[in-house]
Amino acid sequence: MIEFLKSFLWIALELTVLFIGISFAISLLQGYIPYEKIEKKLTGRNKVLASFAAILFAFITPFCSCSTIPVVVNMLKKKIPFSIVMVFLFASPVLDPTILTIMGVVMGWKVTIIYTVITSVFSIAIGFTLDKLGFQRYVKNVIMSGYEEKNQKFNWRFALDETWSLMKSVYPYLIIGAAIGAVIHGLVPTEIITKWFGHDAWWLIPVAAIAGIPLYIRLSSMIPISQMLILKGMALGPVMAMMISSAGASLPEVILLKSIFKKQLVIAFIASVITMSTVSGFVFYFV
Known part of the structure; x- marks a missing residue:
């Protein structure tokens, strides 16, 4: 029990310092981001440039999988091409700048860079594939409220408010992840993990990619959990597959998607996330 408490306090303290510092810095920098120019690129004729703009937009707008949906509806209302909207839908939950920075500190920058490249490439590939296959016809004509565009200039008060907002929405999941990570570190024997998951x-x-979706473990929670699983001897491939699938899709998100997409597109979305996380897992497996 003492080992669990020591481990939990250390993990929680480390993540808290990182989270507050990184969130505040990113909130300050958001005042310099030209959102209007990015939106123009999203609607531009150059689809390649627009897809990279969608990745950038996903990166600078730290949303979880559920809060991405109102933004997707807003993008569809603005007649942004379906392929570009899909790129954003897949990239936004898995490319959170705060969590990626924490991932780099906790799990190493090599892992983080590979993760970022893989999820970005797959988001673009899946978005264009779904568009090419004509899945746009499975989008319902809906209107969703509750989304507001952020266009704030640089100021300290805004950065503090944004940091506090992120603390309320994301930080609890970070602490839950720290608690689970501490349990794994202090109470789960290394031999069990290496025997069943380390080979x-x-x-x-x-299996890990499929299991990650119903678990609804947010990316912020998965970082400390993944760190402990890897330290205990679990192979990197399954860990990353579960991390990507749990961040990229979840039961609450699928339910929300059902309100704006027909079942064919919802099924395609789930299959795409599983494919992305599975192939990503194999990349880490071989690397």
């Missing part, structure tokens, strides 16, 4: 069984990766 090179390829089938663990797709």
Whole structure:
């Protein structure tokens, strides 16, 4: 029990300092982001440039999978191309700048860079594939309220308010992840994890990718959990597959998507997330 408390307090303290400092810095920098120019790029004729703009927009707008949906509706209302909207939908939950920075400090920058590249490439590929296959016809004509565009100039008060807002929405999940990570570190024997999940069984990766979706473990929670699983001997491939699938799709998000997409597109979305997380897991498996 003492080992659990020591481990939890250390993980929680480390993550708290990182989270507050990084969130505040990013909130300050958001005052310099030209949102209007990015939006023009999203609607531009150059689809390649627009897709990169969607990735950038996903990166600078730290939303979880559920809060991404109102933004997607707003983008569809503004007649932004379906392929570009899909790129944003897949990229936004998995490319949170605060969490990526924490991932780099906790899990290493090599892992974080590979993760960022893989999720970005897959988001673009999936978005254009769904568009090419004509899935736009499965979008319902809906109107969703509750989304406000942020266009704030640089100021300290705004940065403090944004940091506090993120603290209320994301920080509890970070602490939950720290608690689970402490349990794994202090109470779960290393031998169990290395025996069942540490070997090179390829089938663990797709199983982890599928298991991640109903778990609804946010990316912020998965960072300390993943760190402890890896330290305990779990293979990196299944860990990253579960991390990507749990961040990229969740049961609450699927329910929300059902309100704006027909079932064909919802099924395609889930299959795409599982594919992205599975292939990503194999990349980490071989790397």
